[in-house]
Amino acid sequence: MLAQQLINGVVVGAVYALFSLGLTLVFGMHRILNLAHGAVFMWGAFIGYFAVTLGRLPLWAAFIAAVLGAGFVSVALELCVFRPLRRHQGDEFGTIVASIGANLILMDLAQQATNAQTLRFPFGIFPILFFNFLGMRVSLQQVVILAAVAIIVVGLLLFLFRTSLGSEARAVAVNEQTAMLLGVNPGLVYLTSFFIAGMLAGAAGVILGIAFNSVSYVMGEAVMLQAFVVIVLGGLGSVVGAVLSGILIGMIQTLTTAYISTELSDAVVFGLLFIVLLVRPSGFFAGVHTEHRVA
């Protein structure tokens, strides 16, 4: 029973990790805490849902549409909100306030588009198939989710550390001025990192929307709360930290829901955030000075 819950927790945690990666990536590279990331996630789920129901696309195509669509929503945020703010010398607090505003707009639009209803994917959109593995039941869905998350994370690491655009991005993360002198176009790097962050959020949105079979305009808020804990625990800006602590948070949340109560699991997770901030605010997976770097 415990092992079964742990498996479920790892799957949920992997999706949290996917979501948190975008948040921590943008913060680590550009010092922007994008509080509208949850709304991008929610829009990803909506695009996936409408691609399946209205567009009659097969699931894999809907997934790609949602991932790209969420990427473009995120890029639109950068172009319409964060870039004008930087041009007017906005400070760190300004970015937080502006992203709260953007979150509100994106959520309100989704609420009006759906009349505040909770939508459900059509039954049997994903083949229901179970494997018995060492006495545990593992669904095909869980296996596919874990595989997809693993592929995406490895792809992200390869992009950051094995491509020239990735090293340009890391150069901008360390020092934007110096990177410019070396011929890097920071504007392009901003667009790239926001696009990647949006794609990660969109992927997480579709996956969670199908896994919990529920898509609503408020779905971003709960995930944001988990992600706050994930990125603080993993160290703001750390890719590996986000993945590991995402899985950890998923397991803790599943266990408290299973053995204590659903309502209290948020409080337990938040208590953890409080303790981490008190004991080791730079997180457990980042070195002392790596807070504003990537990986």
Place this chain on the structure above:
Amino acid sequence: MMEFVVTYRPLFDLICIYSILALSQYVALRAGLFSLATPGFASVGGYAGAILLKDTALGPVLSALGAILCGVAVGLFLSLPLAKLRGAFQSIATIGFVQIMVSLTLFAQPLTGGALGLNAIPKVATTGLLVAVVIALTALLAVINRSGIGRAFDAIRQDYTVAMSLGISVSRYFRYAFALSGAIGALGGCLLAYDTYSIQPDVFGFPMLVLIIAAVILGGRAIVAGPLVGTAFLIVLPEFIRPLADERLLLQGLLLIVVIIYLPQGIVDSLTQRWKLRRALTARSGEQRARAHGLPSA
């Protein structure tokens, strides 16, 4: 005239209560805290005040004092990890705190009534009382602004490193700001409960956070009149332009983005600054004219 007062009295009460909450947010921002905890403080104060008033014989004044004490305690508790940290961490933890208060008040059903909330709270807050509280708080904050604490807040807000090098203990002043913001926020929440007969957990959620932060950003973060102007503007505007009422959230979001980009100091601070600048310019041009006319300068 009487009709006007009767019709718009609830609206006016609302402006007063949200002004108090905006002042709580203002205290935090003025001290350079990135705290967004005010709705959480208001939740603590609202529930504490309502429960004390309904279930004990303390009476409204002592109950409100109890609510304020709870707010101070929660503010100090939050400041334990957060006074030593800066920027994004404070925002993350305080937004989390607001959401946790919503789910805790939902969970603690025997105490808080769960999703139905607390009802039949005696209405002890009158419009006169609310106005008096707003005036008293504004005066108090104006006095604090002129004191050493206010100057330390200014230094920390404008440049953290400079403030440290001037020997200001940043974490100590952050603790003060958390405690003060907690006290005012709890008072605001308590008066909300005493004015509206009932409170529910989601009253103190994300929409309240957005309204309060929008009021302070729009009004201005330096001069104490800023949050009052911002609150009045945000609450009155949709009432008088009806089509806007349905798009209230959209409007608030747009306003937050546009104001923080193009008018980052808010209405009141920007106007005051422009006025001061103009006065300085006219004074100088008067001096130059005097010199051009050959008057000997002493």
